[in-house]
Amino acid sequence: MGTNNKVVSTSKLLSLILRHEPQLVGLTLGDGGWVRVDELLARCEQANKPISLELLKEVVETSDKKRFALSDDGLFIRANQGHSVEIDLGLSPTTPPQKLYHGTASRFLDAIWVKGLQRQARHHVHLTASLDVALSVGQRHGQPVILEVDSLQMHLDGQQFFQSDNGVWLVETVGTQYMRLMRQE
Ligand code: HQG
Numbered sequence: 001m002g003t004n005n006k007v008v009s010t011s012k013l014l015s016l017i018l019r020h021e022p023q024l025v026g027l028t029l030g031d032g033g034w035v036r037v038d039e040l041l042a043r044c045e046q047a048n049k050p051i052s053l054e055l056l057k058e059v060v061e062t063s064d065k066k067r068f069a070l071s072d073d074g075l076f077i078r079a080n081q082g083h084s085v086e087i088d089l090g091l092s093p094t095t096p097p098q099k100l101y102h103g104t105a106s107r108f109l110d111a112i113w114v115k116g117l118q119r120q121a122r123h124h125v126h127l128t129a130s131l132d133v134a135l136s137v138g139q140r141h142g143q144p145v146i147l148e149v150d151s152l153q154m155h156l157d158g159q160q161f162f163q164s165d166n167g168v169w170l171v172e173t174v175g176t177q178y179m180r181l182m183r184q185e
Contacts, residue, residue, distance in 0.1 A: 006055065007055070007058055007059055007062060010051055010055055010056070010059050011059045011063060011067065013044075013049060013051070014051075014056075014059060014067075014068060014077075014079070015067060015079060015082065017040070017044075018033065018035070018068065018077070018078060018079040018083075019079045019082045019083045019084060019085070020083070020084045020085060021085075022035070022085065024047070025040075025043040025044050025046070025047040025049065026043050026046070026047070027039065027040065027043050029078075029085060029087050030076075031087075031088070031090075032078060032087065032088065032089055032090045033078040033079060033083060033087040033089060034071065034076040034077070034078045035076065035077060035078065036075060036076055037053070037056065037070070037074065037075060037076060037077050038075075040056075040077060041053060041056065056077070057070075060077070065166055066080060066165070066166035066167075067079060067080060067082070067166065068080065069165055069166075080164050080165045080166040080168075081124075081126070081164035081165075081166065081168050081170065082122060082126075083122065083123055084121045084122060084123070086123075089162075089164065091162040091163065091164065091170070092162070093160040093161060093162060094161055094162060094163050095152075095155060095161070096127075096151035096152060096154075096155055096161040096163075096169055097129055097151060097152065098150075098151065098152040099148055099149065099150065099151060099152075100127040100128065100129055100148075100149045100151040100169050101127065101128055101129070101130070101131055101133075101134035101146050101147065101148055101149065101182075102117060102125065102126070102127050102128075102134060102137075102146070102147045102149055102174070102179075103128075103133070103134035103135055103136065103137035103138030103139070103144055103145070103146050103147075104117075104137075104138050104141060104144070104145060104146075104147065105138060105141035105142035105143055105144065105145065106142065106143040106144075106145045107141075107142055107143070108141065109145060109181070112147070112176075112179075113176055114176075116173055116174050116175045116176045116179070117147070117149075117173060117174035117179070118173060119172065119173065123170070124162070124170035124171055124172060125170070125171050125172070125173060125174055126168050126169070126170060127149055127151065127168075127169040127170070127171060127174075128167075128168060128169060129167075129169070131146065134146045145181060145182070146181075146182040147174075147179045147180065147181060147182070148179070148180045148181075148182050149174055149178055149179055150178040150179070150180075151169070151171075151178075153178060154171070154174070154175075154178050159171060159172065160172070
């Protein structure tokens with residue numbers, strides 16, 4: 001396996017453990033989703049999925065979306081967002097910009113226009129300030145489409161917005177009255 005493949009597969013394994021199934025290697029996430037790095041590495045080794053400290057650090061540093069964070073002392077690690085297990089990331093409500101974007105697939109639009117954007121398996125609906133990011137997030141699901149969200153108006157109407165350490169905007173749900181389909185190129 002090339003170095004890059006190894007980094008990608010390790011990143012996927014860490015996402016799985018730190019967001020969705022810590023029990024896969026016998027771990028429980030602590031407050032804020034943090035786990036001890038030494039415990040994580042020991043558990044992965046026991047589960048026959050060894051990761052070296054060097055590789056772990058490389059994954060954290062090179063992640064295109066800054067998926068993971070190490071504590072200042074380097075003893076703890078967590079996923080910055082995207083969890084399905086119930087954890088409190090300890091984020092404070094923040095005022096969003098006027099508009100944010102959500103990239104999705106065209107096949108979801110009918111359902112979205114009925115129910116609005118729902119968080120599905122995650123803790124929150126994910127929004128971004130970047131059209132490029134929205135497009136690439138949408139492409140993961142199929143024919144991409146971008147919804148423009150009236151985020152500031154939602155906030156003024158009382159919805160809480162949070163921003164994860166890697167800049168993703170998080171919100172409970174987005175009602176259809178706050179969304180507009182952007183013109184297709
Ligand atoms: C859609 C990546 C039907 C929603 C990215 C999305 C992101 C509905 C899908 C992060 C719906 C859920 C999150 C409704 C929403 N009916 N479909 N009412 N409401 N949907 O993967 O936003 O690579 O859970 O539009 O950078 O695509 O994981 O969410 O298409 O920040 O680090 O249901 O994942 O980061 O899909 O992506 P996801 P997402 P990572």
